[in-house]
Amino acid sequence: MDRGRFLKPAMLLSSLLLLPLPLLAATEPKTPSLSAPSAAEILARLRPGHPRLLASRDDFAQLKKRIASEARLQSWQTGLGNRARDILSAEPSRYEIPDGLRLLATSRRVVERVHTLALLYRLEGDDRYAERAWRELEAAAKFPDWNPRHFLDTAEMTHAFAIGYDWLYDAWTPEHRVLLRQAMVEKGFKPALALYRAHSSWTKMRHNWNQVCNGGIGMGALALADVEPQIAGEILHDALESLPLAMAEFSPDGAWKEGPGYWNYATSYNVVFLAGLETALGTDFGLSKMAGFSETGFFLFI
Secondary structure, eight states: OOTTGGGSTHHHHHTTTOSOOGGGOOSOOOOOOSOOOOHHHHHHTOOOSSOOSSOOHHHHHHHHHHHTTOHHHHHHHHHHHHHHHHHHHSOOOOOOOTTSSOOHHHHHHHHHHHHHHHHHHHHHOOHHHHHHHHHHHHHHHTSSOOOTTSHHHHHHHHHHHHHHHHHTGGGOOHHHHHHHHHHIIIIIIHHHHHHHHHTOGGGGOOSHHHHHHHHHHHHHHHHHTTTSHHHHHHHHHHHHHHHHHHHGGGTTTSOOTTOHHHHHHHHHHHHHHHHHHHHHHSOOTTGGGSTTGGGGGGGGGO
């Protein structure tokens, strides 16, 4: 599956410039200190209510107005609608580790399905999309785990649940929200927190695992920061401390040593997490100004 496939539904959002544009930043790049803000400082910035990840309620309303008058956006929405019809008729994802190591294909499928269904629900209000998204999330919430031994699987699944919880918040009953929160905390946050506290594994890496894992878990923490402040605050502090280790590898000119394929994977999650920080907290704490990051959009053309 295309590593960047979950971003295709976000094309509509990016058309409104809802995502920050660090790749086009005109400010002088700098490398911020690796000293992250405290959990209390982070939580004090949290914007109340949902949705707050990548887009607000007003942003979605603005997007609906633009779709009504712009042919390109109408075409994109039609494409997403065609994809959604396939999802509606498909069975929910199952816990499958065909190679004995990775649940990753399943996690990515859940991400793509939830992004597509949740975005269309926000735009069209069709209950079928929310109901099908619930079936997908409920099935994954009941998995025995999200395969933390290959943590990319856990991070991407947590990202899917963050979007599903946040964008579809109004569609969920209190019981639905509890199940989604419990799954994120038990299957996503707690395994991540064990690694953050031990300063081990991807938390100290300087390649794509750092950005994907911090990004996926970080989005989950932003989604639940109001109802799980203690664990979410600790995770966000640790993610902001860890992420610059990998982001420093964009220096000096935006090139990525793992090549274009992993650049796409790493940078997608990096950018989405920074965008989530901006919409949920009002700042990315200067990370988009790190040396080399503003040039990395030209990497594929170097």
